[in-house]
Amino acid sequence: MGEALIDVVRRTDGSVSDHLGGSPFNVAVGLARLGSEVGLATRVGPDEHGRSLVAHLRAEGVELLGEAEGLARTSTATATLDAEGVASYEFDLDWDLPELPLAAGSTALHTGSLGVTIEPGASTVLRTMAAVRERVLVSYDPNARPKLTPDHGALVRRVEEAVALAHVVKASEEDFEFLYPGTDFREVAARWLQGGTELVVVTRGGDGAWASTSGVRVDLPALPTDVVDTVGAGDAFMSGLLDALRRADLLSVDSLDRLRSLDEPTLRRLALEAATVASITCERAGANPPTRAELEARLAR
Helix, strand or coil: CCCCEEEEEECCCCCEEEEEECHHHHHHHHHHHCCCCCEECCCECCCHHHHHHHHHHHHHCCEECCCCECCCCCCEEEEEECCCCCEEEEEECCCCCCCCCCCCCCCEEEEEHHHHCCCCHHHHHHHHHHHHCCCCEEEEECCCCHHHCCCHHHHHHHHHHHHHHCCEEEEEHHHHHHHCCCCCHHHHHHHHHHCCCCEEEEECHHHCEEEECCCCEEEECCCCCCCCCCCCHHHHHHHHHHHHHHHCCCCCHHHHHHHHCCCHHHHHHHHHHHHHHHHHHHCCCCCCCCCHHHHHHHHHC
16 A cells, blocks of 8 residues: 655666656566565556556556545656666655555565655555554565655654554664664664564665564675665565465464464565565666576576
8 A cells, every 4th residue: 555656767877767666566567476465555647657557567466455545646756877877866746545444365465665754644554554453464664755754753753653664664773773873773773673663674774684584683794786776675575575474374354363373484484585576676677576587597596
């Protein structure tokens, strides 16, 4: 549940290209490519960009939940790449969403990023999280955007409100540095786990990834990656994590006891699969996550 938009990518050589994106959109496509059955509740405008996003979702096998065309215009995010391919963003956003029932048969709800930040749609997403968390596993990725959230205190409160409703949280080390400057991410993650979140995973760029339940922690070194750009890398990691949980029969509220009691090898394997999905995505332009076959081939190596 969340935004679908157009990533306008500006490279150091002066070239500009449009890519379909938006964090929840990317996660949905990533899950579909990995073999998960997934639907997306989103809104776009009645324009060429919106039609492209809808057509791509359908082509990837993502079910559209509700009427997608309902905004005045489709949102855009301009990603400017530095010499290392790392993206910084500027946004032109319009975000709203009607109240939608959970799709029949759902075992999990994922959301985050702008969909939980930009009003009026953010309040709808938060109400949905609160309404369904006793029935389905809820996951959340803050994906903090400093330029969009000048009121730092309000953003921290919003993130903590969403974290309190989520069973699984994935965040980047940059998220923690912005939200809690001067505080080690492990300290914040420990507070989140004490507050009822079952699993916290932190992506750390060149330093790899870190994952923790209340009982076990793992540090995963960075995987060797020939980076083209990092557009969609965090979303690819999220889709890889959710799909790994699904295939381990851990993506439902009925599995929360087993999620709490994960052993270190299992948690490490889950993090490795998610990191591999992100690594493959970084080796390609734009948010272009791998298929199940591509992931299995890389893992086999």
